[in-house]
Every structure is written in C-alpha cells, then in structure tokens.
Amino acid sequence: MASAPDDSFDQAAAAAIAEAQSWLEAHPVTPDTDRKAWLRELVDSGWSAPSWPVEEYGRGLAPKVARATDQVFRPTDLTGWGQDVTNLWAATITTWARPELKQEMLRDLLLGEVDMCLLYSEPGAGSDLASVQTRAERDGDEWIVNGQKVWTSSGRQADYGFLISRTDSSQPKHRGMTFFLIPMKQPGVEVRPLRQATGDSRFNEVFLTDARVADANMLGDLNGGWHVLTSALAYERSVMGVTQKRKKQSAEVVRDLTSEKSAPVPDLSLIELATERGVVGDSGIRQDLMRLHSWRTVNAWNNQRGKAALSKGTSSPVVSLGKLAMSRMLHFGGSLQAEILGSEAMLGGEDHPDGADATYAMLNAFFTSIGGGTDQIQRNIIGERILGLPKEPEVDKGVPFSEVRISG
Ligand SMILES: Cc1cc2nc3c(=O)[nH]c(=O)nc-3n(C[C@H](O)[C@H](O)[C@H](O)COP(=O)(O)OP(=O)(O)OC[C@H]3O[C@@H](n4cnc5c(N)ncnc54)[C@H](O)[C@@H]3O)c2cc1C
Numbered sequence: 486m487a488s489a490p491d492d493s494f495d496q497a498a499a500a501a502i503a504e505a506q507s508w509l510e511a512h513p514v515t516p517d518t519d520r521k522a523w524l525r526e527l528v529d530s531g532w533s534a535p536s537w538p539v540e541e542y543g544r545g546l547a548p549k550v551a552r553a554t555d556q557v558f559r560p561t562d563l564t565g566w567g568q569d570v571t572n573l574w575a576a577t578i579t580t581w582a583r584p585e586l587k588q589e590m591l592r593d594l595l596l597g598e599v600d601m602c603l604l605y606s607e608p609g610a611g612s613d614l615a616s617v618q619t620r621a622e623r624d625g626d627e628w629i630v631n632g633q634k635v636w637t638s639s640g641r642q643a644d645y646g647f648l649i650s651r652t653d654s655s656q657p658k659h660r661g662m663t664f665f666l667i668p669m670k671q672p673g674v675e676v677r678p679l680r681q682a683t684g685d686s687r688f689n690e691v692f693l694t695d696a697r698v699a700d701a702n703m704l705g706d707l708n709g710g711w712h713v714l715t716s717a718l719a720y721e722r723s724v725m726g727v728t729q730k731r732k733k734q735s736a737e738v739v740r741d742l743t744s745e746k747s748a749p750v751p752d753l754s755l756i757e758l759a760t761e762r763g764v765v766g767d768s769g770i771r772q773d774l775m776r777l778h779s780w781r782t783v784n785a786w787n788n789q790r791g792k793a794a795l796s797k798g799t800s801s802p803v804v805s806l807g808k809l810a811m812s813r814m815l816h817f818g819g820s821l822q823a824e825i826l827g828s829e830a831m832l833g834g835e836d837h838p839d840g841a842d843a844t845y846a847m848l849n850a851f852f853t854s855i856g857g858g859t860d861q862i863q864r865n866i867i868g869e870r871i872l873g874l875p876k877e878p879e880v881d882k883g884v885p886f887s888e889v890r891i892s893g
Contacts, residue, residue, distance in 0.1 A: 498553035501535070501546055505557040508532055514563060521596075524565045528595045532558075534569035534579075541579050542591055543569065552792070565595075573724050574601045577647065577717045578666070581704040586666065590645075602643035602669065604634045604691060605714070611636075612862050614649065614714060615658040616889075619693060621650040621665065623700075628652075630667065630696040638856075640676045640689035643669045648698070649714050652707060654887040661886055664710035664717075667698040683848045721857050722808055723791070755818065758839070759825045773821050777814060784810040803871065809863040812854035819847035 512526055527533045528542055536551035537543025546554070551569060558566035568575060575594040578587055593599045610616040619632025630650055637646070646667050653661035669676070673696030679688045705713035755774060759765040784807060791803040822843040823830035832840035854860045868874040881889045 494547075494549060497547065497550045501544075501550050501554050502557055505532060505535075505554040509557060509561075514561070523563075524596060527565050528592060533565050533567075533595050534572070534575065536569045537579055541587060542595055565597075568595055571724050573717065573720045574599075574647075576720050577704065577713070580716060581664070581713050582666070583701060583703075586701060586704075590666070600639060600642040600644050602637050602640045602646045602691075603717075604637060604646040604648040604667065604693075606636045607633060608635055612859055615662070615711065617649050617651055617662065619648070619650045621648075621652050621663060621698070623652075624697075626700050628663075628665065628698050628700065628703075630665075630673070630693045630698060632693050634691040634693070635688075636679075636856075637676070637689045637691045638687055640669070640691050641678065645669060646691075647704075647717060649710050651886065652710075655885050656708060657883050658881060658886045658889055659711045661708050662710035662714070663707055664704045664713035665698045666702040666704060667696065671696060673697060681848075682851070683845055718858065755821060755825065758822065762825055762827075764825055770821075770825060773817075773824065777817055777821065780810060780814050780817070784814070806863075806867060806871070808853070808857065809860055809867070812850065812860050812863075815850035815853050816847070819843065819850045822846050 508530060512523060512530075514520070514523055524533075531537075531539060531542060531544035532554075534542055535544040535546045535554055536548045537545075539545050544551070548569075555567050570576075572594060575591055578590050578594065582590070590599065594601075604619075605614055605617075607617055607619060609618060617632075619630065619634065621628040621630045623629075628650075630648065632650070634648075637643075640646070646669050648665045648667045649662055650665065651661060652663040655661065667674075673694050675692040675694070677690045677692070678686045679690060680686050681688065704710075755777075756765065759767075759770055759774070764770050787803055787806045787810065791807060794803060826839055826843055829837060829840045830843040833844055834841060858866075865877060869876055
C-alpha cells in the first residue's frame with residue numbers, strides 16, 4: 486500500500502522528469518550540435534547537478550528526485566548530466582568552499598574546463614592519510630606549503646590540486662590538518678612523472694617547495710581538514726561505483742551462452758575470446774565465466790542498496806563493497822583472460838596483442854585494488870562500519886602529531 490510520503494515523492498519525481506524531458510526536447514542534440522555550447526546550456530540550466538542549490542548550478546531538487554531524472558538523460562549518449570554524483574571536484578567544493586570560491590570554480594569544474602589532481606598520498610602516508618607531513622604555514626593572507634606528495638594522478642596537466650597539509654603539529658594526528666585548493670602552475674610546484682608496471686605513466690611525484698596558496702582557498706575550517714578529506718574520499722568511492730555502473734549499463738549486451746534464448750551474459754568479450762580459442766565448452770572456463778557473472782549480479786544489487794542509501798542523504802558504507810567487488814572482478818577477469826589464452830598469455834608486443842591485452846588486464850587490476858583505498862582498507866571499513874566489528878587499536882590516539890613515531 487502506497488504511503489503519503491511515497492505519493493509526494495512520486496509526484497515530485499514525475500514533475501521533475503517532465504521538466505527534464507521538456508528541457509531536453511528544447512535543447513536537442515544532433516550531429517551538428519556544438520557539444521561544448523550544449524554543455525554550457527545544461528550547466529546553466531541546473532540539469533548537470535539537479536540536487537544542488539539553484540545558486541550553485543543546481544535545481545534544488547531532493548537527491549532522490551534528482552536521481553529519478555537520470556532516466557531522461559541515461560538512454561542518450563550525452564555526457565555532463567548527473568555531475569552531482571560523479572564530479573568529485575565540484576561536489577567537494579559545493580560542500581566545503583567559501584561562497585566566493587564556489588562562484589569562481591564551480592561553473593568551470595562542471596564544464597570540465599579545469600584540470601584537477603589529488604595531493605593526498607605521501608611517501609609515509611597512504612592508507613593512513615592522517616600521517617601527512619606536508620606543512621602549510623601562514624604568511625598574511627596566504628599559506629606557504631612545503632613537502633612531498635606521491636602517486637598523484639594527472640599531476641602534470643592539473644591546474645589545481647586538493648591538498649591535505651599539516652597546519653598544527655601540537656594536535657593529535659587527525660586534527661591539526663587543513664585542506665586547500667592549491668594552484669599547480671606556480672614556481673613552488675614541481676611535478677615528476679612515475680612509470681607503472683603496465684608501462685603507463687599516469688602518476689607523478691609532486692615536490693612542494695615554498696608553494697603558495699591563498700587563505701581564501703581553504704576548504705572547511707582551519708585544522709578541520711580531516712572532515713573535508715573523509716567527505717572527499719567518500720565522494721571518490723561513490724563516484725567510482727557510479728561511473729563503473731554507467732559504463733556497464735551502456736555496454737550491457739543480452740545473449741545466451743547455450744541457446745538462442747536471450748539472457749544476460751557475464752562478459753561478451755571473454756565469451757567471444759573463449760569461443761574463438763575453442764575453449765568455451767571447457768567446464769572450468771564456463772564455471773569461471775559464470776562465477777564472474779554471479780559476482781557482477783550481486784554487485785549490481787549492492788550498488789542499488791548503496792544508491793538507495795545515498796538518495797536518502799546518508800553516506801553509505803555499502804559503496805565499499807562495490808569497490809572491493811570491482812577489484813576482485815577485475816583481478817579475476819584478467820586471470821580468466823589469461824586462462825583462456827593459455828601459454829599465449831605469456832607473450833606480448835605487437836605480434837601477440839591478445840597476450841599483451843591479458844597481461845595489461847592482470848596488471849591494471851591493481852589500479853582498483855590500491856587506488857582510492859586498498860582492498861585491505863575497504864575490508865577494515867566493511868568490518869567496522871557494516872559488520873560492527875571492533876575498531877583497530879590506535880596506539881597514537883590523542884598523542885600530539887609532533888610526538889608520534891612516523892615512517893617515511
Ligand atoms: C590508480 C591509483 C591512483 C592513485 N591516485 C592517487 C592520487 O591521485 N592522489 C593521491 O594522493 N594518491 C593516489 N594514489 C595512492 C593511493 O591512494 C595509495 O597508494 C593507497 O592509499 C595506499 O597507500 P600506500 O601506497 O602508501 O600503501 P600503504 O598504506 O603503505 O600500504 C601498504 C600495504 O599495507 C596494507 N595496509 C596498510 N594499512 C593497513 C591496515 N590498517 N590494515 C590492513 N592493511 C593495511 C595496504 O592495504 C597495502 O597492502 C593512487 C593509487 C593508485 C593505485
């Protein structure tokens with residue numbers, strides 16, 4: 486039986502969907518459309534981030550109602566919508582920046598005209614980000630920053646970075662940190678590329694030597710950076726989940742493994758590879774294909790749980806399950822790809838593109854099992870916040886950071 490609150494939600498959602506549809510009809514996209522100009526109209530209309538306040542490029546819709554309007558944009562090949570859940574940068578600025586900084590940055594971030602990076606990890610602070618040693622010291626209306634960051638994705642292109650820095654070492658390590666939006670193109674910022682096992686070079690080391698950031702670019706409160714950081718990390722985890730889900734939805738193919746009857750399949754490209762290599766009838770391979778399919782199916786259900794919690798305005802630890810599941814699926818999928826190829830998986834280079842692909846898939850799976858919080862850290866989160874297990878012992882709890890023994 487429908488309750489009164491559901492009725493009002495249904496009405497609000499139906500009205501918002503109708504509005505989004507009529508906006509889309511009034512702004513059709515054809516092959517001749519200037520996509521950048523279209524995106525500007527989308528952003529200025531508030532439909533790129535409908536759950537945000539109107540004065541912050543939103544439409545002031547309740548999060549759940551805003552998500553209902555995704556169905557208008559999802560079937561199109563358009564991008565730029567749903568940024569209230571996919572744009573980590575803009576979402577963090579909306580939540581924590583001062584009004585002037587929001588005015589300065591939000592529109593450009595939604596238009597994708599600013600390149601950003603995350604200056605969190607350091608040689609001695611990765612999983613335990615509360616151990617950061619990069620210091621920021623006040624100098625009038627500015628802060629002077631010294632330290633080293635590492636694993637900085639997109640650091641070379643970035644115009645700005647989200648920086649977590651230590652501003653008061655006399656406080657315990659989770660306090661005394663401050664979060665800034667720091668300009669990257671300045672003399673005190675040196676970005677050095679790193680090379681990964683895959684051969685790619687997506688990370689950098691960043692050396693900050695008397696780099697400067699305006700006090701007006703502080704996000705959240707002085708010495709309150711941990712709150713900003715944890716909220717930005719939660720956004721990052723949910724963005725990973727939503728982005729993977731959208732990719733999956735757009736790539737969804739319906740085909741049956743054994744008959745002409747249509748049914749969802751685990752991974753069409755792996756089935757095609759197994760068919761091509763004559764091993765699709767192998768019972769072990771078939772079992773692994775179905776295992777992957779089962780994990781994906783269960784993960785999709787968990788994503789729905791996470792999304793339902795988010796739409797009610799609560800941050801959900803269930804998204805940690807999604808990230809962990811994605812990591813397991815990518816590692817398993819890479820190994821399965823190699824299993825299908827057999828000994829060819831050991832070959833690489835231009836003469837053996839399938840072998841090179843399998844190697845890449847296996848190595849690149851670490852991207853997800855380390856980036857944005859390792860699998861072990863996700864398990865800690867799940868243990869503590871979902872299963873209610875006791876917290877890990879914290880030997881440095883309450884101890885001033887200046888007295889904590891640190892590595893690195
Ligand atoms: C694809 C990718 C992109 C990244 N992008 C960025 C970026 O843009 N900006 C940025 O700042 N960083 C970035 N990182 C860094 C990433 O956040 C860190 O690598 C990650 O947090 C782990 O930190 P660490 O490498 O220092 O490992 P450590 O924290 O030293 O961990 C080493 C090992 O110990 C385990 N471990 C540590 N603590 C615990 C614990 N309490 N319980 C159980 N096990 C534990 C870890 O799981 C890991 O296996 C990126 C990494 C990757 C792979």
